[in-house]
Amino acid sequence: MSIPRATARLQLHKDFNFDQAAETVPYYAALGASHIYASPILTARSGSTHGYDIVDPTRINPELGGEEGLRRFVARIRAAGMGLILDIVPNHMGVGPENPWWQHVLEWGEGSPYARWFDIDWRPTDETLQGKVMAPFLGKPYGDVLAAGEIALQFDRTRGKFFAAYYSHRFPIAPVDYAGILRAAGSDRLIDAIATFEEGRDAHGTSGNITQQNADIGFGLLREAGLAEEGRAAFDAPPAAPDARPPPATPPRHRPPPAPSPRASGR
Known part of the structure; x- marks a missing residue:
């Protein structure tokens, strides 16, 4: 050189x-x-x-x-x-629907093989947030967003998955919670129930256990998330995007499908 x-x-x-x-x-x-x-x-x-x-x-x-x-x-x-x-x-990634690793974490929580890659505090002092990702995606308080009907349930027929949609954001819902969603179908409480099921509980203005120090907050919304130092070695041989791998037939709570083998997608 x-x-x-x-x-x-x-x-x-x-x-x-x-x-x-x-x-x-x-x-x-x-x-x-x-x-x-x-x-x-x-x-x-x-x-x-x-x-x-x-x-x-x-x-x-x-x-x-x-x-x-x-x-x-x-x-x-x-x-x-x-x-x-x-x-x-090497220290952060953009988040949102274009990042399959981030979406996998939102879907499967700390059980995702990608969970350790992001600088997420899975055991914050607030016990209600333990095992969850709390990040600012909402443009106004949660109750106001819910009342305005700005959170919508969507089903992707191609991928066979449910999402909670908020404008351009799509938050995946863990398949183990699909039964609860279907039972609540037609109920006014369905969308609030979805937000309760989700690993990623959304917040307005503050970022919970994804803090200002490990996330890029722009206009009150999360755009980028920090990567954890201990998880950075995974980038030496990163696995393929997990999007197409189906979950096991009867997965336990928060247990994701097996991690794909490195570069299995051939992209």
């Missing part, structure tokens, strides 16, 4: 991808830069302009051109006699 003499920092996003960045390489080489210093290139939240809200560290961001685009970019850099420095994000 050569020692950088001077670097040119490039901010990659869907409107400035690998191929477009490659076109700038001769210019920076002529200026005397020895290395291109690129922003994070792993799959981030759709439309991310910075790349720090990674939701899948097993794939090169398709919005940037994917692996093939990266190969072309690297070839152009090497042809110019330059090196490439990559910015990485």
Whole structure:
């Protein structure tokens, strides 16, 4: 590895991808830069302009051109006699429906094989929150949201799963609680019951056991969550996204389906 003499920092996003960045390489080489210093290139939240809200560290961001685009970019850099420095994000991930590991934790709680990856306090001093994830996703107090009908029950026929939906957010419900949901069908208390069943109890304005120190709170809503130091070794061989693996026929309370083998999805 050569020692950088001077670097040119490039901010990659869907409107400035690998191929477009490659076109700038001769210019920076002529200026005397020895290395291109690129922003994070792993799959981030759709439309991310910075790349720090990674939701899948097993794939090169398709919005940037994917692996093939990266190969072309690297070839152009090497042809110019330059090196490439990559910015990485080892301490946090973007959360939401695009992050299958986060969704798996919300669905199965601390029984999820991904639970130890996130910096979640599963045993807070508030006993009502033990074993739960409390995070700020609601734009106003829970009672007001419930009364306004802003939380809706959804069933994904393709995946065979129930979700509690709040605008663009979809919170998975543990399959072991489906029977309770079906028994409450048609009841005015159904949505409140769903919120009680969920591992991720949502809050307004405060973040409970996901604190300001280990989460990125923007406009009162959770956008990113910190990764736990002790769980970071898992990134050496991260398993595939768990989305397609069905649960066992009669799972005990909060016991998730077996963790997929590393890179089993072939993505």
